[in-house]
Amino acid sequence: MFTGCPPAAGxxxxxxxxxxxxxxxxxQGPRRFTELQTPLRTIxxxxxxxxxxxxERDGLLTRTAYDEIPPRVVYELTDLGRSLLxxxxxxxxxxxxxxxxxxDARDAWHASTP
Structure with missing residues (x-):
């Protein structure tokens, strides 16, 4: 166990x-949900x-909902999220x-594994 770092804090x-x-x-800046879906098309x-x-719960991004019709929601990195860059x-x-x-290591492993 790591001293000073409880498992839940990792x-x-x-x-x-x-x-x-x-x-x-x-x-590069805030995006709407649909703008995230395009580059993340497999999710x-x-x-x-x-x-x-x-x-959002972990403080890595903010979610801002605008009172519009249709509803608009924007996601943006927080300073904490940006610190991961x-x-x-x-x-x-x-x-x-x-x-x-x-x-090379993978190829060698596959070659030596029956």
């Missing part, structure tokens, strides 16, 4: 399938809604630098 949202992708979609509306709610960029850079090594 950044579990960042490691799920959609959070990082949603953060990337909101990196179902239900799962997108659940992911957005969980991210730097480590995400570092992870992407690491992946770019080491992709060939990773692929």
């Amino acid at each position: 950044p579990f949202r960042v490691g799920d399938k959609w959070t990082a992708k949603i953060i990337r979609c909101l990196e 179902t509306p239900k799962v997108l809604t659940e992911s957005l709610r969980a991210m 730097e480590p995400m960029n570092a992870g992407c850079e690491w992946s770019r630098r080491h992709l060939a090594e990773l692929m």
Whole structure:
């Protein structure tokens, strides 16, 4: 167990399938739900809604509903959500630098596994 970091305090949202992708979609500014669906075309509306709610709960984004007809809802990264961009960029850079090594290791593992 990590001292000073209870299990519930870990950044579990960042490691799920959609959070990082949603953060990337909101990196350039606020977007409506339908504007998120286009780049995230493989996510179902239900799962997108659940992911957005969980991210809002965790303080990574804000949801602003406008009293209009039809209703308009906009999602935007908070400062906390934006603070994840730097480590995400570092992870992407690491992946770019080491992709060939990773692929070689996978190929070697598959070749040696019956």
